Amino acid sequence: MVANFKVFKKSSPNGKITIYLGKRDFVDHVSGVEPVDGVLLLDDDYINQKERKVFGQIVCSFRYGREEDEVMGLNFRKDLTLVSEQIYPSNEKVETTKLQDRLIKKLGPNAIPFKFVLPPNAPATITLQPGAEDQGEPCGVQYFLKAFVGESDTERPHARSSVSMQIRKIQYAPSKQGRQPCTVVRKDFMLSPGDLELEVTLDKQLYYHGEKIAVNICIRNNSNKVVKKIKAMIQQGVDVVLFQNGQYRTTIAHLETQEGCPIQPGSALQKVMYLLPSLQSNKDRRGIALDGQIKRQDTNLASTTLLANPEQRDAFGIIVSYAVKVKLYLGALGGELAAELPFILMHPRPERNKFIHADSQADVEMFRQDTVDPSVDDPNY
Template identity: 75%
Template sequence: MVFNFRVYKKQSPNGKITMYLGKRDFVDHISGVEPIDGVVVLDEDYKDRKIFGQIICSFRYGREEDEVMGLNFQKDLFLASEQVYPPPDKGEATKLQERLMRKLGPNCFPFRFTLPPSAPASVTLQPGSDDEGQPCGVHYYVKLFIGENETDRTHKRSTVSMAIRKVQYAPSKQGRQPCTVVRKDFMMSPGELELEVTLDKQLYHHGEKIAVNICIRNNSNKVVKKLKAMVQQGVDVVLFQNGQYRTTVASIETQEGCPINPGSSLQKVIFLLPLLSSNKERRGIALDGQLKKLDTNLASTTLLATPDQRDAFGIIVSYAVKVKLYLGALGGELSAELPFVLMHPKPNGKGILAKADSEADVEMFRQDTVAEPEIEGEKCE
């Protein structure tokens, strides 16, 4: 049986260190995160040197162009750090590492890092059209460098780093069907207005339409003039006490079936489709972590094992459907809200692998019981 693999390669500017990763998306299973494993190939001149590896979580919470007079709106967290060469122990290598070591020769050495379960997910906040520099958000890097110890100052020519992502996939089971009923009574008039909102399910995949079932029962003497249904994305930048905000990413406003007069009712289904393509110009919308400037999508819902498992350097993303009834200037409004989960489904087979960027070469090789991997690549500038 033959399997196809995609290997990501990046080389230091001086060509002495080359890093290979089997993938760049690492899945957070809530209880733990997939280990980050790969291999490093050394030049003969570096066989007497020490090489250290680190996993860096870079959290940018302000615009780069606003950094003046020593201000810095970026925090770098070292989530894992250890010596890669000389190898500290002979740990068990993965099948991919074994094939690469057999193909790349005796100067190829495996490495493995483990992220803590509470590490924040990769999220990028969409910049404005006039913004420059690195966008705000949470980004991850694997970094290998030459040094005497883990805290040694790195030199650009003998350092190689590659961007990766920490991702979550949708659970395999649906949760409870979301449903809510809200009522409003009026001080100077009898009766009440009732709004019932139901979603067809709790978990949606990106690109899937959301069916919002709306039932309005008007037992008051007010008139419902129009209604509006919207999908709102909630962003919570945990570092700041007032770092919560909401953005509408899909909405429909309609007067169909209106006005709803006293004593009458209305039942209808509205379909909403939250897509990034409809929100390209909205600054501050949360997107799934990006590798360079590749296309992405709206950020997935952040799943937490417990509500208090909120890393201070993370960005929590949530979604909700909100329905509003407009009763005119004197009647006011009535609104109902239902949270739901928006995520990617779990990939089949070997998983969805990220595309390469301009700095990383992609090699395809065949892996079976006979064939060895064929790797070709160019040195990065």
């Protein structure tokens, strides 16, 4: 009995360099990032010519402006090479994984293992949703694993002898819930006795995508004003760290009600309002932050960005946060009273990959072209 693996593959246009990866999503655990490990298969021409050098890089690409606005030499895209190493020839021995061992055994002596380690403060893969009229690449952060032939890692590689595969850096929800979010705000009124008190509580701090959020609202009206309407909303905060003023908020779910209103002086009201943050109801909203996607895969609202130290922000990324905001409307003279609670919205950590057991013949067949994900051979992928 042997373990069967799924493999992603992409080759250079001349077919002489091929990248094999076991996965394209690499998890940021806040304290560190999973290493990007795989196998590079070289043609005999490169192996026999010892003067040939093959380099590997991980490039973080940040597009912060529309591609169609790039005129008169303007460029709204920055590429940052996070890792750059010489893969072949190399004197450093790479500690191989089970997948790499299996690939080397199947592909032969021209298969060379590699392992790249991303810095812990590298930004997450995030895309800003384009408008209906926008064309070209969407704004956001993307990662590419590149391999090419050259004299040094700083020279511009030839397109025919280079290969680039898109990967993602993602985060999953922590294993433990944090403290239950709760806040109490009060408003005093000039020339009026008493105050208006608003208490907002969430049943937990961490929510998963697709999960409804229960907003518990308690209103105590000790003033002589009247509460006429209640509005609850979920706001997505986007901080484009590259710009000093690159912070904005977008309401992605809201609910207004007059049930239980008007709340007269001396009375109280307790109610629960349910909100569902989803991409389905924000399909046409330009600038909404989405989880970075690989072509032909569905995506969703961006997950909350977790930082080990909020003060040490990488100036190359996008930071996403979420908050529940509740407003009480008191009329033209009374004004408003608002309370806000931050929460975390993420994907649960998936179970560890379970190996599919098969016999030796099935293990041989898994590397046929029809068993490797065909989408990675798309030159536009």
